[in-house]
Amino acid sequence: MGLFKMSAYLKETYIAQLAVQRATLLTQKVAAEHLKGVSKEDHSPVTIGDFGAQAIIINSILKNFPGDEVVGEEDSQLIKEKNLGENILSQVQYVQEQDSSNNDSLGVIEDSSALCDIIDKGQSKGGRSGRIWALDPIDGTKGFLRGDQYAVCLALMVDGVVQVGVIGCPNLPHDLNDRNSPVGGLFTAVRGAGSYFQDLKSDLVYPFTRSMRIQVNNSLPVEQARVLEGVEKGHSSHGLQKLIKQALNIQSKSVNLDSQVKYCALAKGDAEIYLRLPKDPAYREKIWDHAAGTLLVHESGGKVTDIYGSPLDFSHGRTLNSQGVIAATTNVHGHIIKAIKQIIGEKGEKLEEYCK
Structure with missing residues (x-):
């Protein structure tokens, strides 16, 4: 089952899972508070959610792997132009308090200046050498605005090859074909070790290989x-x-x-x-x-x-x-x-x- 490769990225996988899980808490809070009655032209909830989730995840990565780079979707220019820093910070700090048991592992963000600096550390140009994380803090902007499907996505690339992938899906049914299925999944893959699923709202199963392994359905023509x-x-x-x-x-x-x-x-x-x-x-x-x-x-x-x-x-x-x-x-x-x-x-x- 690729135990050597799995163990080589065990810490990276665990931190990625914790960070994505924390970031989804923030996006869900923003959605619950801001999306009721919002028009599709009003992108303020997406702005708050995107920036807050990106800050949480980059801060978590760099606390644990300070030499790594991050390719992130956002920068802090709009935050500064629209004076959004304190608003985003309040959302981040609320989630840090709710998820305080993981503060030692993920770190905390304490002021809006630090928040902007952290967000701007997602400007790596990528490439074929070194350890680089690819981050989409809210993938599926319009789905997020509709209260429908979106995802928080994070991957570690080493020398241009994706080695770890974690995706948090707050609104995805455990079984897409069952209307009564519970929703919210955390999906994890490590090269050579397989793909796994666990409930997004539950405590993490550690190591990830103890959670439910998933396979594509190769039986249908x-x-x-x-x-x-x-x-x-x-x-x-x-x-x-x-x-x-x-x-x-x-x-x-x-x-x-x-x-x-x-x-x-x-x-x-x-x-x-x-x-x-x-x-x-x-x-x-x-x-x-x-x-x-x-x-x-x-x-x-x-x-x-x-x-x-x-x-x-x-x-x-x-x-x-x-x-x-x-x-x-x-x-x-x-x-x-x-x-x-x-x-x-x-x-x-x-x-x-x-x-x-």
Whole structure:
């Protein structure tokens, strides 16, 4: 079960789990207090949640691994422009008090100046050498605003390869296909040691290998596969995805979910395919949107590539040097890539006409 690799990153995994769990507490508090009646144009709850979660996680990482770098989505410019520091700090300090048993492990943030400094430590350019964490404090902004699916995502890359991935999903059912299922999951993957699930609200199971191991569902043929797609049409070409499903004679209706919860549902066996087709041939995905989820699916027995079947490479910087993402069970992944190439060409010669 890859015990050597697992033990090599045991502390990193534990700190990542604690930090993500603490950050989800903050996002849930912000959602409960600020989202009732908020318009989609009002991004203040997202701002508070994003900045607060990023501060908590970066502070936790650098307390334990001061030589590491972080690729984070946010910086403190807007905080300073809008004088948001004290508001965000109050949310962070409340969560630190509620989660005080972990303060020795994760540290505390005591003033708004320190909070801004910590947030700005997420400006690593990434790359192929050293220890670099990829962080998305709230993945799925519009899902968060709707009170729907979003995720807190953190991954450790070592010399450009993702070694640890942790995703907190506050609103994801334990069983996506059961309306009465409890919600809230913490998903963890370590290269060579597998993928695991535990209830987000419960105390951490330590070490993570004692929690529930999860596997993709490789038993279904492609025509019976259940498909996950993003909610926002601006993030992925739903038209091209429809053509691919038709070419594969897939019968089931797609389930639309925001954020990396799609990777989590796939890794847990609640679906077999996740399609993310480019809307713009020049667009490149951000590494924090896929690093943790890619490892989670890989370690649960699935496969994640770009639309041409090449592995995702996280060593190029803050973005991936590839087009689109296809995540699936191993027995259907090849069929998807073949169908894509039949539609857009072996090298994407016709891709642009499907991006209009």
